[in-house]
Amino acid sequence: MADTADLPALRFLEGTGDVRRLMRERDWSTSPLGAPQTWPQALRMTAGLILDSGLPMFVAWGPGLGFLYNDAYSQLLGNKHPSGLGERFQSVWPEIWTDIAPLIDKALAGEPTMFENWPLVVNRHGYDETAYFTFSYSPVRDQDGTIRGMLCGAAETTRQVEAERQLRESEARFRSMADSAPVMIWITDPDGYCSYLNQPWYEYTGQTELEGEGYGWLNATHPDDRPEAEEAFHVANTAHLPFRVEYRLRRADGAYRWAIDAARPRFAEDGSYLGYVGCVIDIHERREAEIALRESEDNYRHVVELNPQTTWTARPDGHLDRVAERWREWTGTSGLGSSWGDVLHPEDLERSIAAWQDALSTGEPYDIEHRARMVSGRYRWMHSRAYPRRDADGRIVQWYGSTEDIHERKVGEEHLHLMINELNHRVKNSLATVQAIASQTFRNPVSWEHARQDFSHRLLALARAHDVLTEASWSGATLQAVVDRALAAHRGPGGDGQIVARGPLVSLTPKTALALSLALHELCTNASKYGALSVEGGRVVIDWTEEGPPTNRRLLMTWREMGGPKVTVPTRKGFGTRLIEKSLAGELDGAVALSFEPEGVACRIDVPSAGAA
Incomplete structure (x- = not known):
């Protein structure tokens, strides 16, 4: 065959591809189509079109329907390629000719056709097989418009059809199974x-x-x-x-x-x-059934679970096999087996286990008070008891127990003991204070009558301080309350009048409150007799503040008199001075500085407040 580069008519055979190469190398003398350089322009153009296409295509041309195809279509031919290239269409596909001949006639008559998933029995691998194709036949005309052949675009859909068939069968099986x-x-x-x-x-x-x-x-x-x-x-x-x-x-x-x-x-x-x-x-x-069971369980809970006690049962070996839900609500644990011991207070665990083991070995009732850790992390007092159930032969078959929260009762008992001890302590302290006041008041009195009145007034001051503490359940008192109660008897009808007391909120321990009450009583009494409160224009100013770190808070208090009679320094310490120094400085680890300035008495007090560690 001549070089395609020398013949412009053969340019459509230039390029790559297996079929193009075969067409260039083929001896066309035996083909009904003749040599390519003699082909009509319409055939050459159609051949070039299919050779350039990536879709499976062929053209059948002339009276003998010479068969030309591209590389993509060669994959559909099986062992019919490459021998079928250029041969008669019927000789290439003789096994299906009866099926497709009517369609070919329509195309050659100018009527295009299109078929999807057309079944054909082909023999392209040495055996007959049913294959499915989607294809179209279209007429091909020459330059004069005369139909000279037919063009086919084809795609094998055998796998798709088989897959769809299998899917339908699978769906049919599924529906049959699902419906059954x-x-x-x-x-x-x-x-x-x-x-x-x-x-x-x-x-x-x-x-x-x-x-x-x-x-x-x-x-x-x-x-x-x-x-x-x-x-x-x-x-x-x-x-x-x-x-x-x-x-x-x-x-x-x-x-x-x-x-x-x-x-x-x-x-x-x-x-x-x-x-x-x-x-x-x-x-x-x-x-x-679940609703009925829940109702039954609800009835059980009302009988057992809602009981303020936690009920439980144990096997003869002591293994807890049922514990009411209340235990979990209390402790966050199940309590089953021996896990109940996990939440007992370390100080109570050993004796609780010993008591339980003793009950198991002797068959005697189990009865003990212990502490259990709650979900909050706090411990509460409990009272646990258990009694055995025996069979006809006297063997223990089950233990039935309960655990009751007795924390309030236990704390109440402890509080009662504490109150009794506290009462004893306070009575002793009060008697000691009264004894000290009496000893100081009646030691070499100038006048027994005056001494008796002073003793009475001092006892009243002590009682007023006790009133302040009692109102606070003896947990302490505020400085303002102590000052107001101590100064009440010395203030005029108009209220503050001659006395001004100011400072922040300061909490005092009971001991400090009593000592300051007695000290303020002595200062007021002395000011009323000899100092600023003995004249109409006199005034007393009391200032205080609280200083120091949180672990060592201290009260700094200042008493200043002004506008009263001229003050002279006393030649000896009176009872009031000794009482102030003893109660504040000696007993409270405080500091007291009394100064007798001509314009008025001044007293500076430094004692621990309730904020001190």
């Missing part, structure tokens, strides 16, 4: 659209396919349950997670029965979400 299943089965698309419901669904609900598919299945749920069921389904479908919900489903007779609806997501091999396959099961009897 004792449960209701459903399938959804990725968007949640229900594309399939099996026959048991329609028989159970009375819905038709038109009513049930899509989202119509929700119409069969109870109106009160539908919002929850619908939301649960959509949330799970959006997240591609397993789905499970219980709701009441309307049966065909109109009765609503409890059902459980559960499904798992389906995924393709590439991981893409395909939707759900799920099932619905009637659980009405089970649900009714």
Whole structure:
């Protein structure tokens, strides 16, 4: 064959490809088409068109329908390639000629045809096989418009058809199986659209396919349950997670029965979400049984669990096999087995175990008080008791016990003992204070009558301080309350008048409150007799503040008199001075500085406050 570069008419054979190479190398003298350089322009153009196409194509030309095809079509020929290139169409496909001849005649008559998944029995690998093709036949005309041949575009669809057939068979088997299943089965698309419901669904609900598919299945749920069921389904479908919900489903007779609806997501091999396959099961009897069981358990709880005690049982070996839920509410543990010991106070654990072992070995009742750790981390006092149940032969078959919270009672008892001890201590302290006041007051008195009056007034000051503390349950008092009570007898009808007391809120211990009350009483008494409160224009200013770190807070208090008679320094310490120094400086680890300035007495007090560690 001549070089295609030398003949412009053969340019369509230039290029790559197995068929182009074969066409260039072929001896065309035996072909009904003749040599390519003699082919009409319409044939050369059509040949060039199919050779350049990536789709399976062939052209049959002339009276003998010479057969030309491209590389893609050669894959459909099997062992008919390359021998079929340039041969008569009928000799290439003799086994199917009877089937396709009428279609060829139509194309040659100017009528195009198109077929999808056309079955043909072909022999291209040495044996007959049924293959499926989608193809079209179209007429091909020459320059004058005369039909000279036909053009075919084809694609083998055997695998697709077989896959679809197998899918249909699989779906048929699935539907047969699903329709025979004792449960209701459903399938959804990725968007949640229900594309399939099996026959048991329609028989159970009375819905038709038109009513049930899509989202119509929700119409069969109870109106009160539908919002929850619908939301649960959509949330799970959006997240591609397993789905499970219980709701009441309307049966065909109109009765609503409890059902459980559960499904798992389906995924393709590439991981893409395909939707759900799920099932619905009637659980009405089970649900009714659960309700009956809950009612029975509720009755039990009212009898046992709601009892203020925690009931429990144990095997003969002491292993706890049932513990009321109240124990878990208390401690956060089950209490089963020997785990009850995990929450006992370390100081009570050993004796509690010993008492339980003794009861198990002797058969005597178990009775002990102990502390147990609550979920808050705090310990509370408990009273645990247990008694054995024996069989006809006297063998222990079960222990029945209870644990009662006695914390308030126990704390009350401890508080009572503490109060008694505290009362003894306070009475002793009060008697010691009275004794000290009496000793100082009646030691070498100038006048017994004056001494008696002073002693009475001092006892009243002490009583007023006790009143302040009693109002606070002897937990302490505020400085303002102590000052107000101590100064009440020395203030005029107008209130503060000659006395000004100011400072922040300061808490005092009982001991400090008593000492300051007596000190303020002495200062007021002295000011009323000899100082600023003895004249109409005199004034007393009391200032205080609190300083120091949190662990060592101290009260700094200043008493200043002004506008009174001129003050002279006393030649000896009076009882008031000694009482102030003894009670504040000596007993409270404080500091007292009394100064007798001409313009008025000043007293500076530095003592611990309640904030001190």
